[in-house]
Amino acid sequence: MPSLGAQTADAPQILGLARSAIRSAPGLALPGRAPLKAPVAPGTAHAWPLLGREAELVHLMEAIAGGRPGIVLAGAPGVGKTRLAREALVRAEAAGSATMWVVATRAGASIPLGPFAHLVPETLPPSTSRLELLLRIADELSSRAGGRRVVVGIDDADLLDDASAALVHQLASSAEFFLLATVRAGGAAPDSVTALWKDGLVERLELPALSEDRVGEVVSRALGGQVDGPTLARLWGASRGNVLFLRELLLAGQESNALRQRGGVWSWTGPMVVSPRLQEVLDARLGSLQPDQVALMEVLAFAEPASVSFLESLFSPSTLQSAERQGVVTVEKDGRRLAVRLAHPLYGESVRARCGVLRARDIQRQLAAALEATGARRRDDPLRMATARLEGGGGGSPQLLIAGARRVFASFDHVLAERLARAATDAGGGVPARHLLALSLFGQGKDSQDVLAGIEQLQATDAEWAMTAELGALGLLWVGEGRPAEAEAMLLRAESRVTDPGLRDELRAVRATVLYFSGQPATAMAIASDILERPSASERACVAAAMVAVPCLGGAGRGDEAVAIAERWTETAGRIPNALLSVPGWLLRWLPLGKCSALVMEGRLHEAEALAKEEYQAYLAKHVREGTAVSALQLGLVALARGQVKTAGQWLREAAALFRAPTAPNFLSVCLASLASAEALAGDLAAADAALAEAEEALTPGMAVFEPALEMSRAWIVASRGEVSRARALALRVADRAEGSGQGAIAVAALHDVARLGDAPTVASRLRRLAAVVEGPLAAACAAHVEALAAHDGPRLAAAAASFAELGAELLAAEAAAEAAAAFRLVGRKASMLASSARSRVFLEGCEGARTPALSGLGPQTLTPREQEVATLACTGMRSAAIAERLVLSTRTVETHLRRAYGKLGVSSRPELRSVLGSAPATR
Numbered sequence: 001m002p003s004l005g006a007q008t009a010d011a012p013q014i015l016g017l018a019r020s021a022i023r024s025a026p027g028l029a030l031p032g033r034a035p036l037k038a039p040v041a042p043g044t045a046h047a048w049p050l051l052g053r054e055a056e057l058v059h060l061m062e063a064i065a066g067g068r069p070g071i072v073l074a075g076a077p078g079v080g081k082t083r084l085a086r087e088a089l090v091r092a093e094a095a096g097s098a099t100m101w102v103v104a105t106r107a108g109a110s111i112p113l114g115p116f117a118h119l120v121p122e123t124l125p126p127s128t129s130r131l132e133l134l135l136r137i138a139d140e141l142s143s144r145a146g147g148r149r150v151v152v153g154i155d156d157a158d159l160l161d162d163a164s165a166a167l168v169h170q171l172a173s174s175a176e177f178f179l180l181a182t183v184r185a186g187g188a189a190p191d192s193v194t195a196l197w198k199d200g201l202v203e204r205l206e207l208p209a210l211s212e213d214r215v216g217e218v219v220s221r222a223l224g225g226q227v228d229g230p231t232l233a234r235l236w237g238a239s240r241g242n243v244l245f246l247r248e249l250l251l252a253g254q255e256s257n258a259l260r261q262r263g264g265v266w267s268w269t270g271p272m273v274v275s276p277r278l279q280e281v282l283d284a285r286l287g288s289l290q291p292d293q294v295a296l297m298e299v300l301a302f303a304e305p306a307s308v309s310f311l312e313s314l315f316s317p318s319t320l321q322s323a324e325r326q327g328v329v330t331v332e333k334d335g336r337r338l339a340v341r342l343a344h345p346l347y348g349e350s351v352r353a354r355c356g357v358l359r360a361r362d363i364q365r366q367l368a369a370a371l372e373a374t375g376a377r378r379r380d381d382p383l384r385m386a387t388a389r390l391e392g393g394g395g396g397s398p399q400l401l402i403a404g405a406r407r408v409f410a411s412f413d414h415v416l417a418e419r420l421a422r423a424a425t426d427a428g429g430g431v432p433a434r435h436l437l438a439l440s441l442f443g444q445g446k447d448s449q450d451v452l453a454g455i456e457q458l459q460a461t462d463a464e465w466a467m468t469a470e471l472g473a474l475g476l477l478w479v480g481e482g483r484p485a486e487a488e489a490m491l492l493r494a495e496s497r498v499t500d501p502g503l504r505d506e507l508r509a510v511r512a513t514v515l516y517f518s519g520q521p522a523t524a525m526a527i528a529s530d531i532l533e534r535p536s537a538s539e540r541a542c543v544a545a546a547m548v549a550v551p552c553l554g555g556a557g558r559g560d561e562a563v564a565i566a567e568r569w570t571e572t573a574g575r576i577p578n579a580l581l582s583v584p585g586w587l588l589r590w591l592p593l594g595k596c597s598a599l600v601m602e603g604r605l606h607e608a609e610a611l612a613k614e615e616y617q618a619y620l621a622k623h624v625r626e627g628t629a630v631s632a633l634q635l636g637l638v639a640l641a642r643g644q645v646k647t648a649g650q651w652l653r654e655a656a657a658l659f660r661a662p663t664a665p666n667f668l669s670v671c672l673a674s675l676a677s678a679e680a681l682a683g684d685l686a687a688a689d690a691a692l693a694e695a696e697e698a699l700t701p702g703m704a705v706f707e708p709a710l711e712m713s714r715a716w717i718v719a720s721r722g723e724v725s726r727a728r729a730l731a732l733r734v735a736d737r738a739e740g741s742g743q744g745a746i747a748v749a750a751l752h753d754v755a756r757l758g759d760a761p762t763v764a765s766r767l768r769r770l771a772a773v774v775e776g777p778l779a780a781a782c783a784a785h786v787e788a789l790a791a792h793d794g795p796r797l798a799a800a801a802a803s804f805a806e807l808g809a810e811l812l813a814a815e816a817a818a819e820a821a822a823a824f825r826l827v828g829r830k831a832s833m834l835a836s837s838a839r840s841r842v843f844l845e846g847c848e849g850a851r852t853p854a855l856s857g858l859g860p861q862t863l864t865p866r867e868q869e870v871a872t873l874a875c876t877g878m879r880s881a882a883i884a885e886r887l888v889l890s891t892r893t894v895e896t897h898l899r900r901a902y903g904k905l906g907v908s909s910r911p912e913l914r915s916v917l918g919s920a921p922a923t924r
Contacts (some may be wrong), residue, residue, distance in 0.1 A: 052214030070179030075207035078244030098145035158189035165190035209241030248278035364392035398429035445662030469494030482702025484518035509544030519704035550594030557744030557774030562598035603778025629658035643811020794823035814843035
């Protein structure tokens with residue numbers, strides 16, 4: 001234990017210094033004598049969720065309850081040490097301990113016993129030693145506790161004055177006290193504080209920054225709702241798990257409206273915002289820097305990562321070394337050179353916010369000059385040079401700006417690509433610059449027809465004309481209201497103009513894309529197949545054809561071919577230089593995403609889920625918003641196919657939130673249509689209606705291929721309201737159109753839904769015929785299920801349930817097992833009925849509350865489809881006359897169906913009917 005001193009004059013001198021200092025600086029004085037109380041003001045204990053620290057909190061509470069002397073929480077500023085300590089004190093007081101909370105400050109470190117001034121006696125005998133003074137303070141603290149053990153919380157104990165530090169050491173040595181202190185990791189502390197853990201008196205518990213997963217939990221809890229993946233990734237990247245930074249970022253985002261909720265999902269749009277409060281926190285961290293260090297931070301804020309050689313040309317070695325030593329910059333190996341970065345992403349935001357415009361321009365010019373002097377040898381150097389010249393006000397050659405625009409477009413930053421492309425166009429970059437500008441506008445969902453029209457006045461090659469037509473056609477297809485007929489006409493004119501066979505094939509492949517998305521998949525597939533099957537076709541044309549062939553084949557029920565083509569051309573798409581420049585770079589990932597869709601339609605759900613997760617994480621890591629959105633859509637569709645309705649809703653809401661930002665192409669309509677199905681199956685008809693209405697508004701002629709998804713969503717919504725006959729009619733219409741356009745897999749799904757909605761006999765033979773040509777295990781399982789359903793065959797229905805379960809389609813498995821139970825009940829096989837019922841409940845556990853007609857106890861084996869429909873509507877509270885009007889029947893016919901349903905179910909009234917079937921959602 002460190003020496004406390006024993007001179008008789010020490011205690012009075014300490015007391016006099018403390019009183020004198022407090023009188024001269026009243027702002028530092030603490031409250032006078034007061035009973036010990038909870039350390040947290042009313043309403044603040046849970047203002048910020050304490051997540052990610054559950055294990056540490058349990059450890060603290062066990063230590064307090066176990067009579068241990070204390071714990072010191074150590075960690076970087078802002079990681080949540082204070083929040084954790086205050087929460088522990090609140091819980092300790094609730095458990096019966098007395099508590100005290102004191103805060104040490106840098107300004108108060110000159111005042112002896114300043115944090116404990118309210119415990120210091122008014123007078124002391126001249127002979128009192130320092131040890132006696134500390135003991136009297138401890139006794140005073142103990143007496144106020146009324147016999148309870150005292151938990152003393154000390155925030156920033158490393159800032160305590162020596163006398164207070166000695167008192168803290170004394171308290172930790174007494175069994176009457178539990179010491180809970182926080183210290184900043186790596187900082188200097190008084191010897192008495194350091195001795196606490198070095199001498200083994202108390203435990204030192206290191207508190208790291210929150211992990212990325214924990215940041216996601218904290219953000220979701222703090223905002224009280226779902227947050228999209230890119231926003232969580234952005235907040236994690238900016239805060240790096242620092243709780244203080246994270247909290248201020250969220251507050252600033254809400255105040256500036258950059259962080260807002262729409263469609264039930266929180267999203268961050270626009271630049272990251274540094275609030276005045278956060279700026280003050282960052283300034284406190286960086287305020288001790290010397291002018292040359294500040295200048296170094298400014299350079300790094302605009303030019304990181306910067307090579308050591310570049311920085312050494314501007315600053316002395318001692319400046320670089322001191323900045324690294326103070327922890328404001330980090331040095332890491334980047335290949336064969338050393339690269340310097342700011343130690344935290346928000347340091348750059350803070351410095352840029354305070355840096356003047358002229359200083360920023362000067363830094364950019366210095367960076368451009370340095371890169372030019374070294375020859376811009378690294379891969380990213382042309383982009384950095386072009387950007388630096390642009391920001392520095394010096395422009396640059398068209399070739400440099402075009403190279404930079406190409407590079408930044410490949411990095412999915414369409415906004416910066418637009419700026420560089422405009423500068424290249426203004427500098428005389430000609431057709432390539434205009435193409436890049438149009439491409440950048442297209443990626444943002446903006447019209448580029450005016451930019452492309454200007455190419456007519458330029459001397460363009462055949463390749464440039466072809467690219468102009470491709471860009472123009474895709475803009476007509478996907479930007480604005482969608483004009484597929486004009487897009488197709490533009491491509492046909494270009495095909496007649498160019499003479500190169502490879503270019504004509506590329507134009508034809510893009511025309512196939514237009515045809516597919518405008519709802520003509522069979523015609524699109526014919527064009528794509530011709531290109532892919534011709535040995536003389538170029539790789540570029542084949543990649544373009546594969547991109548449309550994969551979704552066409554998947555919908556047609558030729559899933560094995562779709563998967564094979566996707567796997568054949570994915571590697572080629574990634575290595576062809578500037579391949580398909582007329583299509584945004586992320587669309588090259590359509591091949592694996594199209595493969596995912598084909599896997600879903602085949603029923604290979606486990607493979608599809610793994611692939612979609614891989615794509616989602618890859619896009620998230622690259623900060624590609626559009627690709628992340630498409631991957632989230634795929635994950636939602638997989639979850640919906642499995643029957644995980646709440647999980648599907650979460651993914652589909654995220655996809656929809658991301659697609660609400662302008663982009664081309666935009667899949668908002670199919671996201672919302674699928675979300676409507678998930679909400680209907682989950683029983684939230686109001687949400688389902690809202691999603692479907694927005695989907696209908698978002699659907700354009702350029703996305704007509706997704707009309708069947710909207711129709712099937714409408715079918716499940718009306719079925720959830722009890723109108724199963726109308727739902728079956730809608731599903732049959734989808735099946736007819738799909739089969740007529742060669743979309744066999746879609747037709748199988750729609751016909752299977754007709755059977756699930758109570759009319760298996762009508763579709764059994766047709767489904768069996770289609771399943772014979774549609775590839776994959778799902779079609780065969782659906783056909784077997786419907787045939788068993790039509791025959792009321794319990795054993796075959798149980799086998800169908802097992803087949804669906806093996807595929808991962810838990811909802812279909814639950815339905816088939818429930819239908820098997822009903823079939824077994826009809827023939828008196830009670831044991832088989834009970835076993836199938838139990839299996840149905842097990843399958844249904846993974847379906848997150850999904851409900852369908854087949855699970856309502858009204859399978860067609862028990863009631864006829866019309867009896868089922870009438871009984872379901874009766875459960876909503878509708879009178880017989882209203883049901884008759886809805887179904888275009890006579891009231892007498894409705895009453896007849898009800899009596900038959902009563903007899904089959906063993907009930908005699910509507911209340912009893914509801915007790916058997918459950919209360920259906922109210923109808924409009």
